[in-house]
Amino acid sequence: MADRKLRPLYEAIDEGHSKEALQLANKILKKTPDFVLVKALKALALVRSGKEDEASDLCAQVKAAQPIDEPTLQAATMAYKEIGQHDQIVHLYEAAAKLQPNNEEFANHWFMAMVRGKDLKGQQQAALKLHKSFKNNKYLFWAIMSLALQGEAAKGTTPNLSYTLAERMMSKALEEGKVKQTEEIRLYLLILIGQGKRKEALVLLDSDIGQKCLLDPEVRQIYVELMTETNEWTRAFEVSRKVLSEQNSDDWISWKTYFDALFKQIAEDPESEQRKLEEAKALIESTKKSALEASIMKRGPFMAELELDLRLKQDSKIDGATMLEHIKAYFDRFGTKPCCFEDLQPYVNAVLDDTEEISSFINDIRSLVHLETEDTGVKIRNIQKDINVYKLEHYLNTSGSETEQDAVKKVTELWAAYNNALPLGKTLEKTERQYGDDYVVLASHILLKVYRETKDMAFILHALVLLEGALAKSVYNFQFKMLLIRLYLIIGSFDQAHRIFSTMDVKHIQFDTLTHYLTDGSMSLGQFDLLAETLSVACSIYKANEIETPEMIVKAYQYTTFSKIQEFIEFRSRLDQSIQHTLFNIDLARVEALQTSFAAKYGVQFFAELDPSVYPYDDDKLSKLSDNRDYGVMTDCTPKEVTSIEELSRPSKRTNPNWIKIQSLILRTMHNVCDSKCEGLEIASELKAAVTNEAVIKDVTEQDVFLGRFVADVVDGINYLKNAEASQQQKGIELLNSCNLSAFISSQKAMTDSTISWNYFHQTLAEVECVVYGSILSEVIKRTLSLGKKKKSDPAETTDAVSIGNEARAAKISV
Amino acid sequence: MSQLRRFKATDLFSFNNVNLDVLTETYNISFYLQYLARWPDLFSVQTTAQGNVMGYVMGKAEGTGKNWHGHVTAITVGPEYRRLGLADGMMDLLEEVSEKTYDAWFVDLYVRVSNAVAIGMYRKFGYSVYRRVKNYYAGTIDEDGYDMRKPLKRDKKRETIRENGENVLVNPEDLDSWR
Numbered sequence A: 001m002a003d004r005k006l007r008p009l010y011e012a013i014d015e016g017h018s019k020e021a022l023q024l025a026n027k028i029l030k031k032t033p034d035f036v037l038v039k040a041l042k043a044l045a046l047v048r049s050g051k052e053d054e055a056s057d058l059c060a061q062v063k064a065a066q067p068i069d070e071p072t073l074q075a076a077t078m079a080y081k082e083i084g085q086h087d088q089i090v091h092l093y094e095a096a097a098k099l100q101p102n103n104e105e106f107a108n109h110w111f112m113a114m115v116r117g118k119d120l121k122g123q124q125q126a127a128l129k130l131h132k133s134f135k136n137n138k139y140l141f142w143a144i145m146s147l148a149l150q151g152e153a154a155k156g157t158t159p160n161l162s163y164t165l166a167e168r169m170m171s172k173a174l175e176e177g178k179v180k181q182t183e184e185i186r187l188y189l190l191i192l193i194g195q196g197k198r199k200e201a202l203v204l205l206d207s208d209i210g211q212k213c214l215l216d217p218e219v220r221q222i223y224v225e226l227m228t229e230t231n232e233w234t235r236a237f238e239v240s241r242k243v244l245s246e247q248n249s250d251d252w253i254s255w256k257t258y259f260d261a262l263f264k265q266i267a268e269d270p271e272s273e274q275r276k277l278e279e280a281k282a283l284i285e286s287t288k289k290s291a292l293e294a295s296i297m298k299r300g301p302f303m304a305e306l307e308l309d310l311r312l313k314q315d316s317k318i319d320g321a322t323m324l325e326h327i328k329a330y331f332d333r334f335g336t337k338p339c340c341f342e343d344l345q346p347y348v349n350a351v352l353d354d355t356e357e358i359s360s361f362i363n364d365i366r367s368l369v370h371l372e373t374e375d376t377g378v379k380i381r382n383i384q385k386d387i388n389v390y391k392l393e394h395y396l397n398t399s400g401s402e403t404e405q406d407a408v409k410k411v412t413e414l415w416a417a418y419n420n421a422l423p424l425g426k427t428l429e430k431t432e433r434q435y436g437d438d439y440v441v442l443a444s445h446i447l448l449k450v451y452r453e454t455k456d457m458a459f460i461l462h463a464l465v466l467l468e469g470a471l472a473k474s475v476y477n478f479q480f481k482m483l484l485i486r487l488y489l490i491i492g493s494f495d496q497a498h499r500i501f502s503t504m505d506v507k508h509i510q511f512d513t514l515t516h517y518l519t520d521g522s523m524s525l526g527q528f529d530l531l532a533e534t535l536s537v538a539c540s541i542y543k544a545n546e547i548e549t550p551e552m553i554v555k556a557y558q559y560t561t562f563s564k565i566q567e568f569i570e571f572r573s574r575l576d577q578s579i580q581h582t583l584f585n586i587d588l589a590r591v592e593a594l595q596t597s598f599a600a601k602y603g604v605q606f607f608a609e610l611d612p613s614v615y616p617y618d619d620d621k622l623s624k625l626s627d628n629r630d631y632g633v634m635t636d637c638t639p640k641e642v643t644s645i646e647e648l649s650r651p652s653k654r655t656n657p658n659w660i661k662i663q664s665l666i667l668r669t670m671h672n673v674c675d676s677k678c679e680g681l682e683i684a685s686e687l688k689a690a691v692t693n694e695a696v697i698k699d700v701t702e703q704d705v706f707l708g709r710f711v712a713d714v715v716d717g718i719n720y721l722k723n724a725e726a727s728q729q730q731k732g733i734e735l736l737n738s739c740n741l742s743a744f745i746s747s748q749k750a751m752t753d754s755t756i757s758w759n760y761f762h763q764t765l766a767e768v769e770c771v772v773y774g775s776i777l778s779e780v781i782k783r784t785l786s787l788g789k790k791k792k793s794d795p796a797e798t799t800d801a802v803s804i805g806n807e808a809r810a811a812k813i814s815v
Numbered sequence B: 001m002s003q004l005r006r007f008k009a010t011d012l013f014s015f016n017n018v019n020l021d022v023l024t025e026t027y028n029i030s031f032y033l034q035y036l037a038r039w040p041d042l043f044s045v046q047t048t049a050q051g052n053v054m055g056y057v058m059g060k061a062e063g064t065g066k067n068w069h070g071h072v073t074a075i076t077v078g079p080e081y082r083r084l085g086l087a088d089g090m091m092d093l094l095e096e097v098s099e100k101t102y103d104a105w106f107v108d109l110y111v112r113v114s115n116a117v118a119i120g121m122y123r124k125f126g127y128s129v130y131r132r133v134k135n136y137y138a139g140t141i142d143e144d145g146y147d148m149r150k151p152l153k154r155d156k157k158r159e160t161i162r163e164n165g166e167n168v169l170v171n172p173e174d175l176d177s178w179r
């Protein structure tokens, strides 16, 4: 009967008609005021109509009724989730599980609610209870996992009781024959390795049950790692040799282990050196031979040869000439692959040092490129080879002695090479890149470098022309796009950068890792609506993380995939603590502050209502932020010790914790001074300290510092004004009068074609922010004084103090 | 040459060099994590010696009876790392795990009938077309997909594959429910 009555209510909720759902719920509740399920459903409808407080009250009533029927529990859970009160779900199911101790599902829900809420101790207890009541071993391992996580959290404290207990429970379970699955062994391993007990972990894998897990490739990798970490070099050597000779000679991990073990063995027994090295060379030769015969030729053994050379070179046991010959042979064989350049980097570095050697090496490999051929396939491969020569040349030319003319000549040469390659790509799919695209990437890098040296914007424009031209031919080449975005930002064109960015289909997790390419520092470029929209959309990833990731951690428990739980937790917390999220929040607040402050009183209101909690400033909080921004996407042929392309191409300094510190303190100071309930003193002095601290201001621009100082000084003045002592008030007035914007503003030179750039706009934005914040603060001064006036009045002072506001407004008009 | 290992959830922060390619879709968090939670050994990544992501494969195990099989959900290699045998290495691993850990009968995958490169590659790896699925790829332009299979050791009599599968046309709704 109840079902029929409730169906319309359920339907209304499902279809998102919250208003109708509310009416229906109220109607039912009028007749049956204690219908708990309907209360829970009404709570859900309330959250969805934005009435969180009412919903929360109603949920509390539901919880107090201690429901034990699935529909009510479900509805209440959903409502709590959407209000964001995850801890309450725990209580809900804890009560249900207590009332019905035989209901396994309730107890499961109780456990899972604690997993979502990161309550490790609680989940351990729930799991133990589950195990006691329902005897399923899975629950035992849940409890052990919960302990292991507590052990990990308490790492460094001795004794670490959680780890000790977890280990004891695990070894008992093993004795009792309860440990069967690979994932359960993984759980044991992570407990042992977490405590640094590598020898014990190795013993575990050596045991019968451990050996069964070696079917799993990752366990095999852990096995070898444990051998090297416990100095079992003979074993590590044997295992890696076997993998390389019998299974996979393209496996870099095994080659690295093999060489590590080889040289350890030689160090232990110098007599064996000759024999051991011969053995290694023989392995390389035989794997090379099989690679050449295989249907798909892999690079492994050929790169291993270079790696062995490199290690011998470190002990001066090989001459440079031999090594160079191997490098050239590698180039000749794999120069047709784009990654050849990357492959060779560490090896050319080790063997070439003077310019003469370098240029003769470049000449040698250039002679291996054969572009004059009629065979298209061969020609295409040689173009790639040619590109690799250019890249290596660029990489090795560290002297920086190139003149501007040389650079321009090189760019012309690369552009010609690109154009020569174009006809070969006529039949390529739209989704593919033209064969010569990297010529253009390299040419842009060179132009960018010259721009940085000469500050002549013409070079940026030149690069833009080349890149836009080439993008038309390879419409999906994201390397072009990344460069274009950055160059457009340098010239101050946010909408062009945005146009390119929007074709890259950045979404989900990429909102966190890639958005910075477009938005870092872009507030200065003024396109506030476009920027704010980009930021708001990108913020959706953090909500997704809140909702989705806990469910996936729950899933990992359900599938008893213990090897993934720590990883998921780390993933969740890296997104939770993302530095990018804070950066988004700051820029969104700054944009809104400017947009609402067309009249100062709205600005005051905006800052008064600002929630300061999402703007961290203390060093402890800042150091916990996780920087997930991906800086590694752009192709880069510059050597490590030289400024990277990613840095060269950014319009300003990378936003960083100290930048956050200053911006957060500005926002918080403004909040405190605008919200009459707050005392502005402490935060304002934090701001003052930050903008006078050399260690902080080295990470931000002078404009950022100016704004910070200006706000701090004005607020300082205001605080003196609030004092009852006349002398203090006088001091406040003096302070305020010394807050002068005009010098800062007149320092800006007029905009011309050659000065137009991000830097120019950055100064302009700083001026606008100063003026807007100044006028908001002058509104605060007015209010302070009119309050004060009621106590005792001195009209002469009033006019003086307000003059700063007038000055600000005047400046605003001139901007 | 590369390091082949299991994919980690935190690799999602640095897989852009691969995922920015147009042919590689970026999914929501749950999509990846769900695979990792359930089939952690069928989701692998190839990285450079420096640890940069070069490509990855994600798969699952599903089906009942003789349909119990490994499935390749996605395989992708970043543009500058193609033609190095990385896809080959990852498929090998997925097949090995399907065979040894899951005791599957075969491995299968779907590919657009127009993706000649991929079809040629899978043939080279020992896959053959089992059937053609009408409008398997629904979108602005619908496209048929080939269901390609490679039998594993367990299928001694090679019962799970057939010849001329190109001519066996089925509708998506006729695919087994486990798909």
Ligand SMILES: CC(C)(COP(=O)(O)OP(=O)(O)OC[C@H]1O[C@@H](n2cnc3c(N)ncnc32)[C@H](O)[C@@H]1OP(=O)(O)O)[C@@H](O)C(=O)NCCC(=O)NCCS
Pocket: A295, A296, A297, B023, B024, B075, B076, B077, B078, B081, B082, B083, B084, B085, B086, B087, B088, B089, B110, B111, B112, B115, B117, B118, B120, B121, B122, B124
């Ligand atoms: C398809 C793809 C995964 C291949 O990856 P890969 O690591 O380059 O492949 P491999 O190097 O292992 O190639 C193995 C063999 O496949 C064939 N092959 C691969 N790519 C080819 C291409 N572009 N053209 C012709 N044959 C090709 C070759 O026979 C190759 O052996 P060979 O290089 O010795 O001639 C990669 O091109 C890619 O990520 N494409 C975009 C995403 C996609 O289409 N995925 C497949 C969806 S089903």
